[in-house]
Amino acid sequence: MITDPLFYAVAIPAVFLVGLSKGGFGGSISMVGVPAMALAISPVTAAGIMLPILIVMDIVALVAWRGVYDKAVLKVILPASMIGIALGYATSASIPDAGVRLTIGILCLVFSVQWFFSGRHKTAPGEASRPKGVFWGAVAGFTSFVSHSGGPPFQVYVMPLKLQPAVFAGTTVVFFAATNFVKLVPYFLLGQFSAQSLATSAALLPLAPIATVIGVWLVKKTEAEKFYLITYALLIPVGLKLVQEGLSAWL
Numbered sequence: 001m002i003t004d005p006l007f008y009a010v011a012i013p014a015v016f017l018v019g020l021s022k023g024g025f026g027g028s029i030s031m032v033g034v035p036a037m038a039l040a041i042s043p044v045t046a047a048g049i050m051l052p053i054l055i056v057m058d059i060v061a062l063v064a065w066r067g068v069y070d071k072a073v074l075k076v077i078l079p080a081s082m083i084g085i086a087l088g089y090a091t092s093a094s095i096p097d098a099g100v101r102l103t104i105g106i107l108c109l110v111f112s113v114q115w116f117f118s119g120r121h122k123t124a125p126g127e128a129s130r131p132k133g134v135f136w137g138a139v140a141g142f143t144s145f146v147s148h149s150g151g152p153p154f155q156v157y158v159m160p161l162k163l164q165p166a167v168f169a170g171t172t173v174v175f176f177a178a179t180n181f182v183k184l185v186p187y188f189l190l191g192q193f194s195a196q197s198l199a200t201s202a203a204l205l206p207l208a209p210i211a212t213v214i215g216v217w218l219v220k221k222t223e224a225e226k227f228y229l230i231t232y233a234l235l236i237p238v239g240l241k242l243v244q245e246g247l248s249a250w251l
Helices: 005-022 027-037 043-064 071-090 097-118 130-147 151-161 165-189 195-204 207-221 224-250
Strands: none
Touching (some): 005 027, 027 043, 043 165, 043 195, 043 207, 097 224, 130 151, 130 165, 151 165, 165 207
C-alpha cells in the first residue's frame, strides 16, 4: 500500500469529489481523480487505483438510481462506448495521453463558453442524433479507458438533450457503470492491478459509498436549472486543468 502522506492529501478529496459525481452531481468533476493522484504518483498507477473505487461507487449509484434512466439514449451511446474501449486497448501502447487531455480540455471550454454566452440553457432541449451519439459515445469510452475522463464527451452529447436531473444522473450512472465494468478485463491484461495498487484502493474505499450517497442527495435537492448551471460551470476548471496538463507535456 502507498504510504506517502502527500498522496493521501490529494487522493482523499479527489475520491470524495469523484463520489459526488458518481452520485450524479457535478458531472465532469469525476475527472479530478486521476489528475489529482498524478500529482504524487504516475497517471498509470493512479488509473489502476481508481478503477476498483469507481466500480464500488457505480454499484452504490445503480442502487440509488435503479430504474431511472433514458433507455433511448443508452441504446445509442453504450454500444459505441464499447467500441471506444476496444480502440483504447488496441492503441494503449501508443496513445499520446497529452494529446487526449488537450483535446478533451478544449472541448470542455468551448462547450461551456458557448452555453453561457448564447444563453443556451434557456432554449428548448436539443434533438437526439444517432450519428452524434455514436461518435461521442465512442469518444467517451476511449477517454474513459485512457484516464477515466469520459465525462465531457458524454456530456457534450447528453446535456443539450436537457433530461430531468434525476434521469440525467441515472443515465450517466448506467453508462459509466457498464463502461467501467468492461474496462476491468483490459486493465487486468495490461497489468494495471498490482498488490500495492489494490491495497491502496482498499484503503480509500470507505469514502466511496459515503460520497456517492451525498451526490445522489444533492441531485434530488437541486432544481433543474441550477443543476445544469453547476454542471456546466464545473466543466470550465476541468477543461482548464486538462489543457494545462496537455500543453505542459509538450512544452
